[in-house]
Amino acid sequence: MIGKLNHVAIAVPDAEAAGKIYRDTLGAKITAKVAQPDHGVWTVFVELPNTKIELIEPLGDxxxxxxxxxxxxxxxxxxxxxxxxxxxxACAQMKKMGATITGTGEPRIGAHGKPVVFMHPKDFSGTLIELEQV
Amino acid sequence: MIGKLNHVAIAVPDAEAAGKIYRDTLGAKITAKVAQPDHGVWTVFVELPNTKIELIEPLGDxxxxxxxxxxxxxxxxxxxxxxxxxxxxACAQMKKMGATITGTGEPRIGAHGKPVVFMHPKDFSGTLIELEQV
Structure with missing residues (x-):
């Protein structure tokens, strides 16, 4: 069922500063910092040849x-x-297998404008998993 | 400098059980559990179209x-x-930028038979980063 790894999200206190470390120390390509007010985060993406790293900084209260x-x-x-x-x-499969979708249990529009759900870490060895329809 | 994301490593108490969740709930392809005695871990890989997830379980004392x-x-x-x-x-660049290579500071042969170093999380927003020569 799952396809590509779309991204790895790393929470950071300062996305711009973190992005600069990926750019200057690791030599990666990064994007500008963007506010995602609907999702309560600022994002900077590290663009890799096969996937991306999403650096997320808290936005708002x-x-x-x-x-x-x-x-x-x-x-x-x-x-x-x-x-x-x-x-x-995917949601039907998660429910069938007894895994817990966080929030309302229904898909919502994610930070990339596509429907997403988040799966509770307790069912996946302590890892918070986002599923995104592409 | 950095290229592809080679893998995301997830530490788990039981790699076989974790692998079954990725296979049965998430519908992913997984490999058999393999002992890596030189690295103190058991591994199960989740094979994705663009990268892999390495499920690692402690091995030995x-x-x-x-x-x-x-x-x-x-x-x-x-x-x-x-x-x-x-x-x-890569090591020369890390040292030049003041980032800390863990252990002896020199590359060693990693779990995939290739030279690797691990970068201290304090320099990378709390994330432990492995660099692997491919």
């Missing part, structure tokens, strides 16, 4: 990554995102 | 992931591995 950064003030790996062809079929 | 799993008993994202063309050039 109710950022979904605020608690993670309070626990990990220097930042850390936050989630992985896998591509799926059909988000509704 | 001095596993390098034992402390991580003591802190995160259910498992969690452990490191990301980027490909580089020339590990010695």
């Amino acid at each position: 109710n950022s979904p990554i605020a608690a993670f950064l309070a626990k990990n003030p220097k930042g850390g790996m936050h989630h992985v995102c896998y591509e799926v062809e059909d988000i509704n079929a | 001095n596993s390098p992931i034992a402390a991580f799993l003591a802190k995160n008993p259910k498992g969690g994202m452990h490191h990301v591995c980027y490909e580089v063309e020339d590990i010695n050039a």
